[in-house]
Amino acid sequence: MCGIIGCTGRDDAVDVVLHGLATLEYRGYDSAGLALVSGPQAAPELRVVKRAGKLASLQQAVEGQALPGRSGIGHTRWATHGAPTDRNAHPHVSGDGRLAVVHNGIIENHEALRSELVAAGVELASETDTELVAHLVAAERDALAGDGQAATTGSALAEALRRTVRRLEGQYALAVLDVHEPETIVAARYGAPLILGHDDDVSWLASDIAGLIAHTRDVEVLLDRQLAVLTPGGIAVTDLDGEPTEGLRYKVDWDVDAAEKQGYPHFMLKEIYEQPQALTDTLLGRLGEDGLLSLDEQRLAEGELRRIDKVYVVACGTSYHAGMVGRYAIEHWARLGVEVEIASEFRYRDPILNPHTLVVAISQSGETTDTIAAAAHARDQRAPVLAITNVVGSTLARQSDGVLYTRAGPEIGVAATKTFLTQVVATAVLALFLAQERRTLLPEEIGDAFARLEALGPLLEQVLAHDDRIAELAHHLSGADYFMFIARHAGLPIALEGALKLKEISYLHAEGFPAGEMKHGPIALIDDGGPVIAVATRSHVRAKLLSNLAEVRARGAVVVALATEGDPEIHAAADHVIGLPDVHELLAPILAVVPLQLLAYHVAVALGRDVDQPRNLAKTVTVE
Numbered sequence: 001m002c003g004i005i006g007c008t009g010r011d012d013a014v015d016v017v018l019h020g021l022a023t024l025e026y027r028g029y030d031s032a033g034l035a036l037v038s039g040p041q042a043a044p045e046l047r048v049v050k051r052a053g054k055l056a057s058l059q060q061a062v063e064g065q066a067l068p069g070r071s072g073i074g075h076t077r078w079a080t081h082g083a084p085t086d087r088n089a090h091p092h093v094s095g096d097g098r099l100a101v102v103h104n105g106i107i108e109n110h111e112a113l114r115s116e117l118v119a120a121g122v123e124l125a126s127e128t129d130t131e132l133v134a135h136l137v138a139a140e141r142d143a144l145a146g147d148g149q150a151a152t153t154g155s156a157l158a159e160a161l162r163r164t165v166r167r168l169e170g171q172y173a174l175a176v177l178d179v180h181e182p183e184t185i186v187a188a189r190y191g192a193p194l195i196l197g198h199d200d201d202v203s204w205l206a207s208d209i210a211g212l213i214a215h216t217r218d219v220e221v222l223l224d225r226q227l228a229v230l231t232p233g234g235i236a237v238t239d240l241d242g243e244p245t246e247g248l249r250y251k252v253d254w255d256v257d258a259a260e261k262q263g264y265p266h267f268m269l270k271e272i273y274e275q276p277q278a279l280t281d282t283l284l285g286r287l288g289e290d291g292l293l294s295l296d297e298q299r300l301a302e303g304e305l306r307r308i309d310k311v312y313v314v315a316c317g318t319s320y321h322a323g324m325v326g327r328y329a330i331e332h333w334a335r336l337g338v339e340v341e342i343a344s345e346f347r348y349r350d351p352i353l354n355p356h357t358l359v360v361a362i363s364q365s366g367e368t369t370d371t372i373a374a375a376a377h378a379r380d381q382r383a384p385v386l387a388i389t390n391v392v393g394s395t396l397a398r399q400s401d402g403v404l405y406t407r408a409g410p411e412i413g414v415a416a417t418k419t420f421l422t423q424v425v426a427t428a429v430l431a432l433f434l435a436q437e438r439r440t441l442l443p444e445e446i447g448d449a450f451a452r453l454e455a456l457g458p459l460l461e462q463v464l465a466h467d468d469r470i471a472e473l474a475h476h477l478s479g480a481d482y483f484m485f486i487a488r489h490a491g492l493p494i495a496l497e498g499a500l501k502l503k504e505i506s507y508l509h510a511e512g513f514p515a516g517e518m519k520h521g522p523i524a525l526i527d528d529g530g531p532v533i534a535v536a537t538r539s540h541v542r543a544k545l546l547s548n549l550a551e552v553r554a555r556g557a558v559v560v561a562l563a564t565e566g567d568p569e570i571h572a573a574a575d576h577v578i579g580l581p582d583v584h585e586l587l588a589p590i591l592a593v594v595p596l597q598l599l600a601y602h603v604a605v606a607l608g609r610d611v612d613q614p615r616n617l618a619k620t621v622t623v624e
């Protein structure tokens with residue numbers, strides 16, 4: 001939520017900050033702004049330009065303005081405190097107009113800080129919590145100068161920020177620029193992501209790697225309660241006492257093309273088409289030559305997983321649906337009871353957890369506040385936590401006892417597609433891994449199931465070949481104002497995911513239901529011509545689902561069925577059929593989700609929606 005970018009050491013700082021904001025816009029698009037230290041060395045000044053609305057408004061405002069400067073910070077906002085207006089847009093500036101702050105997160109003690117500042121006579125220009133930080137840092141910087149105190153790191157700004165963050169409650173990723181130290185950016189983090197980029201004679205920071213990858217692959221994840229001082233000559237990381245320390249430094253292994261549209265009209269469509277490759281990458285090298293499956297990171301004691309007797313999966317949104325699919329595989333293959341929980345609920349419950357409960361936390365970004373808190377809640381009760389995430393070095397990955405990376409590459413469209421599919425694949429791998437540890441499957445059964453997973457890549461290509469037909473169908477259905485998605489068993493999470501995808505990018509009302517529940521209420525919603533989308537692939541409950549289709553059709557629904565190719569009965573039960581290759585029923589969801597992603601995509605396009613940046617949403621939800 002919110003994107004931060006910063007760079008020092010480039011003569012074209014304004015351009016690189018704007019470019020960085022374009023790559024981070026998917027993190028929030030209520031407003032955008034930038035601050036630069038401009039002007040002659042002898043008399044530098046702070047220049048701030050910010051606009052409500054998408055980045056295009058800022059780009060327009062900047063056009064034609066001479067904005068020289070070698071250091072700059074930028075921000076793209078998902079509004080929390082204060083409406084999305086010019087005034088509330090970041091950067092926020094201190095009363096002397098010489099210091100600017102951008103922020104991602106929420107300062108929870110903002111009311112108390114606001115009262116204190118107002119009582120001290122500070123005039124506030126916005127309704128945001130961030131502006132308070134600008135005033136506090138400036139006051140600390142002035143106090144340090146007044147005391148004549150030497151700063152611990154040589155940067156008074158760093159010491160001022162250190163003193164300020166000690167007073168903040170809540171989450172923050174902060175970057176501060178000050179005319180007094182024109183080529184320095186100071187940054188701090190607690191609970192919201194911030195990545196540093198090392199480069200020759202230039203230093204970078206951004207909320208995520210997409211903002212840096214055009215410039216450097218040498219990145220360092222700033223950790224909680226760390227502070228970084230960026231100058232063109234390099235980056236120094238300290239703790240909050242000013243002691244030198246290090247973040248998590250590594251080389252990014254994907255390149256800039258991965259974060260570009262490459263000729264597709266939208267990132268979402270590109271990412272849907274990347275799924276066969278993403279699936280292959282997620283599985284690559286998982287099964288060793290010894291026939292044994294392994295995790296990417298494993299900090300659990302030997303035998304710990306063997307003693308697990310219960311699994312909780314915690315996640316939000318689409319990742320929650322992936323967890324729901326995973327439940328079927330874990331129960332069936334590893335013979336473990338699984339509860340799947342919405343992280344924002346789980347974190348405030350009092351679940352029965354102990355060292356024999358495995359908590360699987362699923363998060364594409366690895367930065368979703370509720371999922372991280374749910375995992376922490378589990379660890380507090382000594383339950384081991386295993387993360388399934390797409391982001392190396394993310395908070396969730398670092399705070400877990402084991403990690404399975406989904407290796408889907410960057411996902412820029414706000415609607416999760418390839419990351420969902422790879423999460424489902426990862427849950428299947430986890431199910432097999434647990435089966436291996438618990439010896440509930442023979443090694444050859446594990447090998448056979450793994451081979452079936454690998455075989456899905458080419459089958460996904462066959463499913464994608466239905467794109468034109470689905471586009472036609474979407475066009476035909478896009479006039480409907482209410483869509484129902486129904487399914488049973490492992491198809492149910494796919495129905496829920498299909499409904500979520502459609503509502504989030506088309507703004508149409510869509511709901512998913514267990515088909516067996518229809519008669520208990522939802523069937524009252526059916527009226528003439530209303531679309532019902534059914535996941536009706538081969539399974540041990542398919543016959544039951546066919547009866548449910550007959551019931552909704554008899555009441556006037558137009559039924560679109562995703563069915564196994566060659567199913568003789570489905571054509572009599574549905575108005576439109578999309579045929580999918582015949583695979584094991586626990587793996588069928590991996591194919592079935594793709595037509596629903598395409599359907600949502602094409603309906604949204606037909607309605608003229610902003611597919612990649614749907615209203616009110618942001619890619620990474622770092623607030624509660």
Ligand code: M6R
Nearest residue numbers: 317318319363364365368415416
């Ligand atoms: O990064 P996460 O997987 O933790 O994000 C969780 C949800 O915010 C996310 O899955 C969201 O529901 C999707 N972007 C919707 O397509």
